[in-house]
Amino acid sequence: MPSDEPKSDSASGASRVFFDAILHPHRSLGRGGFKVLMGVVVALNLAVAGVLVAYGAWPVAPFCGLDVLVLWLAFRVNYRAARSYERVRLTTADLTVQRVHWKAPERRWTFHPYWLRVSHDEAGEPGHPVTLSSHGQSVGVGAFLSPEERSAFARSLDDALRAWRRPPCPPAPAG
Incomplete structure (x- = not known):
């Protein structure tokens, strides 16, 4: 300032x-917002994985976690870059x-x-x-x-x- x-x-x-x-x-998304976003994404992915397993498409279920991992890594890089000034x-x-x-x-x-x-x-x-x-x-x-x-x-x-x-x-x- x-x-x-x-x-x-x-x-x-x-x-x-x-x-x-x-x-x-x-940075428009703080730590609290990040936790809420990740919670929603994880819940949606678990629901989709549950439906896929119920219909017998269990080999696809692990890939539902892959997008959660990619999203988490992207935010990790973003928050690390936020240390720049x-x-x-x-x-x-x-x-x-x-x-x-x-x-x-x-x-x-x-x-x-x-x-x-x-x-x-x-x-x-x-x-x-x-x-x-x-x-x-x-x-x-x-x-x-x-x-x-x-x-x-x-x-x-x-x-x-x-x-x-x-x-x-x-x-x-x-x-």
């Missing part, structure tokens, strides 16, 4: 945090983008906020990230967000960058 007010960063003591957002992909943090010293993915090593990008440009497509089709760029380096953030969420995120980050640039802002690095 973006912070609205600058605050002290306890790790560095003197550094202020102007913006700190952790972005998670949306992106963190965007603007401090007095720099803007850091941290990307944590459940099956890949953590990646980190650091930008000096003085020259940082935030751009995104206002019409926003799903999958187009907010782009942060400076000095030929760029990174896309929040591709998994809805268009409204991406716009709100970009506006909040722009506001934080404006607050960072207001005097007395840190000096621009030479170069």
Whole structure:
């Protein structure tokens, strides 16, 4: 969640945090809903298997459990992927983008906020990230967000960058 007010960063003591957002992909079915869904699917499959056995088609019955297994595995992968997130943090010293993915090593990008440009497509089709760029380096953030969420995120980050640039802002690095 973006912070609205600058605050002290306890790790560095003197550094202020102007913006700190952790972005998670949306998951529409929680753990409770998953248990209910799996209970219904298992009950329906047991009923179908019971009817098949009653009519003498017992060799087909084990296959009724196969779709339950496939559904369970798909949700397991989905929930594992839900551990992925992106963190965007603007401090007095720099803007850091941290990307944590459940099956890949953590990646980190650091930008000096003085020259940082935030751009995104206002019409926003799903999958187009907010782009942060400076000095030929760029990174896309929040591709998994809805268009409204991406716009709100970009506006909040722009506001934080404006607050960072207001005097007395840190000096621009030479170069």
